[in-house]
Amino acid sequence: MRTVFAGEAIQFSYNKKKPVLKGLSLSIGDKQIYGLLGPNGAGKSTLTKVMLGLDKPQGGKLQWFNEHMNASTNRRVGYVPQDLALLYDLSAYENVMFFGKLYDLKGERLKKQVRFALEFVGLWDERNQKPKKFSGGMKRRLNIACGIVHNPDVIILDEPTVGVDPQSRNRILDAILELNQIGTTVVYISHYMEEVEKICSHVGIIDNGQLLCQGTLNDIIQQHTDQAILKLELQRKSTAYAKQLEQYNVLSTDGNMVEIGIPKNDVGAITVIKDAFGEEVKSFQYISPNLEQVFFKLTKKNLRD
Numbered sequence: 399m400r401t402v403f404a405g406e407a408i409q410f411s412y413n414k415k416k417p418v419l420k421g422l423s424l425s426i427g428d429k430q431i432y433g434l435l436g437p438n439g440a441g442k443s444t445l446t447k448v449m450l451g452l453d454k455p456q457g458g459k460l461q462w463f464n465e466h467m468n469a470s471t472n473r474r475v476g477y478v479p480q481d482l483a484l485l486y487d488l489s490a491y492e493n494v495m496f497f498g499k500l501y502d503l504k505g506e507r508l509k510k511q512v513r514f515a516l517e518f519v520g521l522w523d524e525r526n527q528k529p530k531k532f533s534g535g536m537k538r539r540l541n542i543a544c545g546i547v548h549n550p551d552v553i554i555l556d557e558p559t560v561g562v563d564p565q566s567r568n569r570i571l572d573a574i575l576e577l578n579q580i581g582t583t584v585v586y587i588s589h590y591m592e593e594v595e596k597i598c599s600h601v602g603i604i605d606n607g608q609l610l611c612q613g614t615l616n617d618i619i620q621q622h623t624d625q626a627i628l629k630l631e632l633q634r635k636s637t638a639y640a641k642q643l644e645q646y647n648v649l650s651t652d653g654n655m656v657e658i659g660i661p662k663n664d665v666g667a668i669t670v671i672k673d674a675f676g677e678e679v680k681s682f683q684y685i686s687p688n689l690e691q692v693f694f695k696l697t698k699k700n701l702r703d
């Protein structure tokens with residue numbers, strides 16, 4: 399696998415008292431969809447700014463495409479910021495043109511790329527409208543078109559689905575998958591665990607300015623989880639079964655709901671527990687180990703805390 403980004407022991411602080419990135423190392427491989435996860439304040443945006451060369455690290459080493467960052471590597475990286483970066487008095491077409499020109503595109507190539515970007519996000523028919531009339535989802539899609547107009551090899555998207563309707567969200571996720579299929583490496587920052595599980599091939603979890611783990615989605619789930627969860631809905635309040643529940647690894651109880659941790663590859667445990675409660679079981683649900691569990695185990699926080 400070719401590495402497109404390699405960061406080693408990156409250190410960064412806005413002021414001397416409080417380091418934000420504390421010797422963080424991570425690597426992103428060619429054509430990956432790399433999900434960058436971390437609780438609020440973990441340092442994701444700061445890391446992104448350092449990766450883009452907008453902030454200079456005080457220590458460590460970083461390389462794009464096996465080179466030190468320079469004007470030519472910068473041109474190969476696109477960025478879609480969390481805050482919409484649009485010019486509201488220009489049309490959608492003019493917005494994308496503007497960003498294309500910033501990357502030195504000209505003439506026919508510029509026009510072709512603007513058309514490609516707008517078609518890609520499904521806004522070609524609306525190209526002459528001004529974004530102030532757009533819905534939240536359309537603005538987000540235009541933001542993405544501006545980030546991909548120069549056909550970057552890597553695109554970094556910072557929470558691109560925040561505040562959009564489900565239809566636009568699906569369009570955005572499909573567009574990201576399509577971009578990846580045509581060879582673009584994607585760095586995807588999101589607070590939505592289910593989105594990361596749906597589209598990302600690789601995941602890195604950071605907290606407190608350090609990388610806690612990185613790898614393929616499957617490897618991370620396998621390595622950092624030891625149990626699955628069986629959710630039981632019982633006929634009576636869970637307190638009525640206190641004695642019976644003693645022998646299990648009860649994770650939580652709420653009314654007549656009980657969550658029991660079971661060894662992740664021990665499917666037989668489900669039958670044993672169900673049989674033990676017999677008619678008392680109203681319904682049950684098996685939750686296989688997932689990224690949310692890994693995140694909670696490593697950070698002791700929920701992603702949206």
Ligand SMILES: Nc1ncnc2c1ncn2[C@@H]1O[C@H](COP(=O)(O)OP(=O)(O)OP(=O)(O)O)[C@@H](O)[C@H]1O
Nearest residue numbers: 412413418436437438439440441442443444445589
């Ligand atoms: N411009 C700044 N000046 C001083 N401190 C900052 C600045 N920007 C961020 N910080 C601090 O750096 C730390 C990391 O913030 P950062 O925005 O990188 O985290 P994040 O993981 O992107 O969080 P979120 O998920 O909330 O966007 C936080 O403690 C934050 O308060």
